[in-house]
Amino acid sequence: MDFRLDEEQQALRESVRDFAREVVAPVIGEHYEQHTFPYEIVRQMGKMGLFGLPFAEEHGGMGGDYFALCLVLEELARVDSSVAITLEAAVSLGAMPIYRFGTEEQKARWLPKLLSGEALAGFGLTEPGTGSDAGGTRTRAVLDGDEWVINGSKAFITNSGTDITALVTVTAVTGTKPDGSKELSTIIVPSGTPGFTVAPGYSKVGWNASDTHELTFDDCRVPAANLLGERGRGFAQFLRILDEGRIAIAALAVGLAQGCVDESVKYAKERQAFGQPIGNYQAIQFKIADMEMKAHTARLAYYDAAARMLAGEPFKRQAAIAKLHASTVAVDNAREATQIHGGYGFMNEYPVARFWRDSKILEIGEGTSEVQRMIIARDLGM
Ligand SMILES: Cc1cc2nc3c(=O)[nH]c(=O)nc-3n(C[C@H](O)[C@H](O)[C@H](O)COP(=O)(O)OP(=O)(O)OC[C@H]3O[C@@H](n4cnc5c(N)ncnc54)[C@H](O)[C@@H]3O)c2cc1C
Numbered sequence: 001m002d003f004r005l006d007e008e009q010q011a012l013r014e015s016v017r018d019f020a021r022e023v024v025a026p027v028i029g030e031h032y033e034q035h036t037f038p039y040e041i042v043r044q045m046g047k048m049g050l051f052g053l054p055f056a057e058e059h060g061g062m063g064g065d066y067f068a069l070c071l072v073l074e075e076l077a078r079v080d081s082s083v084a085i086t087l088e089a090a091v092s093l094g095a096m097p098i099y100r101f102g103t104e105e106q107k108a109r110w111l112p113k114l115l116s117g118e119a120l121a122g123f124g125l126t127e128p129g130t131g132s133d134a135g136g137t138r139t140r141a142v143l144d145g146d147e148w149v150i151n152g153s154k155a156f157i158t159n160s161g162t163d164i165t166a167l168v169t170v171t172a173v174t175g176t177k178p179d180g181s182k183e184l185s186t187i188i189v190p191s192g193t194p195g196f197t198v199a200p201g202y203s204k205v206g207w208n209a210s211d212t213h214e215l216t217f218d219d220c221r222v223p224a225a226n227l228l229g230e231r232g233r234g235f236a237q238f239l240r241i242l243d244e245g246r247i248a249i250a251a252l253a254v255g256l257a258q259g260c261v262d263e264s265v266k267y268a269k270e271r272q273a274f275g276q277p278i279g280n281y282q283a284i285q286f287k288i289a290d291m292e293m294k295a296h297t298a299r300l301a302y303y304d305a306a307a308r309m310l311a312g313e314p315f316k317r318q319a320a321i322a323k324l325h326a327s328t329v330a331v332d333n334a335r336e337a338t339q340i341h342g343g344y345g346f347m348n349e350y351p352v353a354r355f356w357r358d359s360k361i362l363e364i365g366e367g368t369s370e371v372q373r374m375i376i377a378r379d380l381g382m
Contacts, residue, residue, distance in 0.1 A: 020079035037209060047117075050072055052115035067310060088245070093122070110166065124170040161201065194220065195217060251306075267341055
């Protein structure tokens with residue numbers, strides 16, 4: 001077992017670290033304050049090949065793997081989480097369902113644009129009335145001739161309303177199974193389809209430079225050929241997508257946790273109190289040591305989950321552990337980093353204020369901490 005990065009992985013990490021510090025850091029505070037989507041950063045990430053990282057070259061990807069994506073997410077989130085979640089959602093929730101389950105026609109039509117970052121896709125699972133209990137989906141799609149007619153709504157959908165959003169994949173009830181349970185399927189809805197409405201962006205606590213909307217479908221018609229994969233496989237599809245996504249969110253959480261350490265070390269060396277830098281006080285040193293320990297162990301947890309996934313082994317439990325632990329650690333580190341910054345930690349101009357506001361959602365999105373505990377317990381046979 002060797003968790004050290006090889007030369008290629010180190011080079012990728014270094015190049016994204018430089019990009020985050022030199023390109024993202026100087027401008028992201030302004031986007032965050034103004035609640036604007038960072039199109040120019042997304043364009044540059046596209047040029048770097050980040051949107052195509054874990055996909056095969058034959059579809060326009062970079063031929064890398066999911067772990068490479070996680071390394072990139074960690075480095076981006078070390079500086080800013082809005083940018084990191086934009087990439088995470090675009091790749092693991094947007095393009096991945098089409099890559100994994102799409103027909104050759106669907107892949108040929110959508111993947112080149114999505115993998116180059118020229119276009120984004122959203123993943124519409126959550127609804128206003130149901131999130132954790134995703135099987136409770138109420139959106140319906142009825143086959144009428146050679147078209148699906150979709151009615152319903154989706155809540156909190158990332159990347160669903162940008163100027164470059166090309167489509168959303170939507171889970172919908174398409175019938176009833178022989179055992180009486182709902183038949184769920186996934187359908188591709190291109191942006192601009194009549195009957196598909198994107199509400200104005202939410203007013204959020206954090207992730208202010210990322211794009212999130214409620215979507216409504218009112219007799220929205222798309223071709224029957226827009227069914228993603230097999231009819232009735234919607235539940236299995238999103239479970240697979242979310243299992244993988246948890247590793248990516250864990251990586252993002254580790255980045256935020258590490259960013260809190262970076263900022264705290266810097267600040268503790270500069271800030272003077274009682275005649276010396278606050279970093280000379282053991283109370284502050286111990287806080288930072290604990291923060292570093294937490295970021296490190298959370299990193300090992302996501303490395304382990306990713307390694308199992310890439311080896312083709314079961315990884316559901318480890319992905320849930322990584323997500324649960326890393327998101328807890330991110331919230332802990334953001335709270336302590338703010339404390340170390342004193343009053344300045346409460347000022348939006350300091351990155352730790354952004355980290356604090358961005359950390360809480362990590363315990364909620366792509367499965368709450370309670371849901372992760374349910375997955376772990378179930379995997380233990382309970
Ligand atoms: C900024 C943002 C971006 C998002 N992006 C997307 C996206 O791109 N696509 C998408 O589909 N969704 C997205 N979501 C939705 C997100 O995944 C859900 O909010 C999340 O899964 C929780 O669902 P919920 O909000 O309905 O909470 P609920 O499911 O209503 O849960 C409320 C509380 O009850 C707890 N709870 C529920 N069931 C149980 C139980 N059985 N036992 C114990 N506790 C329980 C939960 O843990 C939680 O604490 C996003 C959300 C946000 C805020």
